[in-house]
Amino acid sequence: MSHASVLRRLTGILLSVLLLLPLVATADTDDDEDGEIESLPFSDLSFTEPEKRFSATQGCVEPEDDMVRNHMEYILHQRDETVYEGIRTRQHSLEECVNCHATRDENSGEFIPVNAPDQFCASCHSYASVKLDCFECHATRPVRPSKLRHQPLAAAEEEAP
């Protein structure tokens, strides 16, 4: 094969990649516009679902895709406000994370710690290989009732448009 034909073939490949790129990008955007939550890159990972929703339109205390990426920022901010300034609002408090995301054992009815291997926090953290420090000190099970105004899952679904 001559140098010229190799060059032509390479240019062809390069051009087709450039032409296809916008299509791939648009396909991504289309998924978002359907209103469905973007599937996580680690699709074989399963979460335990909480029984309550924060509001009719929102499952968690902030939009879910934001929480997936930035939950640690919300908790860190709240942590310093609480420790140093005594601000005890509930929306971004770790206790409320646990109140909502802890699940009960089917047989005993007791709460399972959220940092137990297959539970909400630990399942993702072990997948992503990120150490989960919070629960060396903090409570891993709900102790007192939540002070956030939740909606039971069924009621939230009825209200949702």
Next chain:
Amino acid sequence: MSENGKSMDSSRRDFLTRAGASAGAAAIAPGVFLSAPAAAKSPDQPVSGDKRWGILVDTNKCADNCDACVSACKEENGWGHSETHSRPDQQAQWIRTVEIRNKATGFAKTLPMMCQHCENPPCVDVCPTGASFRRTDGIVLVDKHICIGCRYCMMACPYKARSFIHEELHDQLPWAPRGKGTVESCTLCVQLVDNGDIPACVEACSADNHNALVFGDLYDENSEISRELKKAESVELRADLGLNTGVRYRGL
């Protein structure tokens, strides 16, 4: 001096102590005042340096062999049962009862001992990470998120008020996080005080009708603690160190 708040210098205290003398003018009858007790702050409000929390311990009212304050603290903050591998001298001790005895006369009395919530806390001075700090309302705390467990503060404290957690803990309480490798001490039940309640030890003492502990705002001349302090003598422990403690004792 703490970096976290404005200075709580002695001149301000002196001023307030003197100002207490004129407070009688606002009183309708003894113990009845025109100004209502300060309402609890709302959860989204930061604590302010307009208050300084303190406790007055009247050791004359402390009953012999009573440890109601200690058990109440254990229950509220979840310590005292969780460390099974530590030796007794290693275990948590947020508050303890101390017996003092006059060797000449044999007279003995007990008193509760805990963090004295100093204005100039030695534990804050020595902390290499800034984990040991004094909140603007006078409560001395450990930010366990940045505590490295060096225990300098334990050595610096003249009241032996702090303890170190030597082992992994489970089932802590949501309002009192505690864990291995960090130092802890009396928090003046900060979770209750922020909601406008009083510390568990004070609550338990008055529930037992001993009323040896009075909790309140040292800067508010109408608070029960300020009126009590003005009425009769009280002392700081190790007053020679000039720490200006928030906890004061009577009957020593």
